[in-house]
Amino acid sequence: MSVFDLCLSLFDGSDRSLILSLIDYAAFYVALVPVFGVASAMILMGEQPSFVQWIGAVFVIASSYCANRLRSSSA
Structure with missing residues (x-):
C-alpha cells in the first residue's frame, strides 16, 4: 500500500475529492x-x-x- 493510498483511506468518499483537489493544486508548483x-x-x-x-x-x-x-x- 502506497502512502497516497494510505492517506486516501483515512477519508470517506466525500473527503477524497478534497484531497485530490489539494494534490491537483500542488502539482502546479512541482x-x-x-x-x-x-x-x-x-x-x-x-x-x-x-x-x-x-x-x-x-x-x-x-x-x-x-x-x-x-x-x-x-x-
Whole structure:
C-alpha cells in the first residue's frame, strides 16, 4: 500500500475529492523546484545561471502562473 493510498483511506468518499483537489493544486508548483534550486545556488554558492537557464526559469514561472490562473477561472 502506497502512502497516497494510505492517506486516501483515512477519508470517506466525500473527503477524497478534497484531497485530490489539494494534490491537483500542488502539482502546479512541482515544476518550480528546479527554479528554486538554481536560485538557491545563486544565493548560497554564487553561481551565475546561463542565458538559457534564465529563459527556462521565465518559461517555468510563466507556465505555472498561467496554469494556476486557468485552473482558478474554470473552478
